Amino acid sequence: MANRTNQELMALRQKHVPPGPFNITPIFAQRAKGAVIEDVEGKQYIDFAGGIGVENVGHCAEQVVAAIKEQAEQFIHTCFHVVMYEPYVELAKKMNEVTPGDFPKKTMFVNSGAEAVENGVKIARYATKRPAIIAFQNAFHGRTYMAMTLTSQVKPYKWGFGPFCPEVYRMPYAYCYRCPFGLEYPACEIHCAEYLEEFFIGHVAADSVAALIVEPVQGEGGFIVPPQGYFNKLKAICEKHGIIFIMDEIQAGMGRTGKLFASEHFDVIPDIILTGKSIAAGLPLAGITGKAELMDKPHVGGLGGTYGGNPIACKAGLAVLDTLNADMLDTSKNLGEKLRKRLVDLQSRYEIIGDVRGLGPMIGMELVKDRKSKDPAADDAKELVRRCYENGLIVISCGVYHNVIRILVPFVITDDQLEQGFAILEDMLKGIA
């Protein structure tokens, strides 16, 4: 391939690729390592996005690259349904061991987070013989039809793509900065979780509900962290009514919050846990791990797919789990503390930062036009993302109001790189705030 510039490649992209698959920056990657991406013109960027939460262990982590190479030289694909292979069963065993819950579990693998969501729903419906699924406001679960239906944000994810799947019901989430009930924590006594019992009166009968699916920290929806006790209350109500509790840890899992799984912060044990993104450091892989008694229900041949649990992806997944050892989780936790300090400091100096929130290094800041009215500053967030990229920092936004700057930086970022990143972020913030 000829050495092309970003602009030449962009012309090619525009001619041959539709606009639907969006681009946050107009650059093309040449190589990436740790927390730095270099584009085709040799310009380097500090990466605070990690491919949207996929590079927790860093771009091209040595152990991961070695595992990929080793597997690629042996065989690339046989299809797990035709001829099985060790990396799949070994990774399933490891996922059963490391996920929360001291009970027999089983894991199956698919290619993407959305597919994990689809399969979680299939298993829950099959196991309970019930039709309904409860999801949450601000939720994001992916772009396939059921995953998109469960997703709450209309633009851009759902707009024009209806009709959606039936039997999906939506509860408010514990978005304390903008409480859907106008209450304040802790005086509210987490009414938003208790509301589930009321929900069964006005929206859907409890005995029609197969599963409740929820993110431990809402990612795309705005890095929203519920208060302690929230999930325990929801889970207790689910248990009372025989509803399967599905935790979507696709963005929050694999060490992103300072613990291997975000559920661990809340002392809640899901019946089914969905993983993806950082599970294989960039290889397409996602997992559905659940109580064996549920996972064993669907009949033989009822679940699967040609590529699900591809051997190279599973080998990469095993390397990721090895890499995410206690030391790396400590690094993640420490990074979270550093990021919080930096963001809280920025908040004390820039009025535009209405809220800083997150768990560990899954942290973000919500930009508002005015701290009192909390009017979302979506245009400023967009401008900040653009200016940061132009100055060598890749950072992305999120939030139903598109006004949250989120940080999903690889844990292996060096202190120098972090300093550089924050220097750019603050400079750009000065320009717009």
Ligand SMILES: Cc1ncc(COP(=O)(O)O)c(C=O)c1O
């Ligand atoms: C919480 C959550 N669930 C599901 C998905 C969908 O994953 P994928 O894009 O791999 O289909 C995402 C992706 O951002 C996510 O953040």
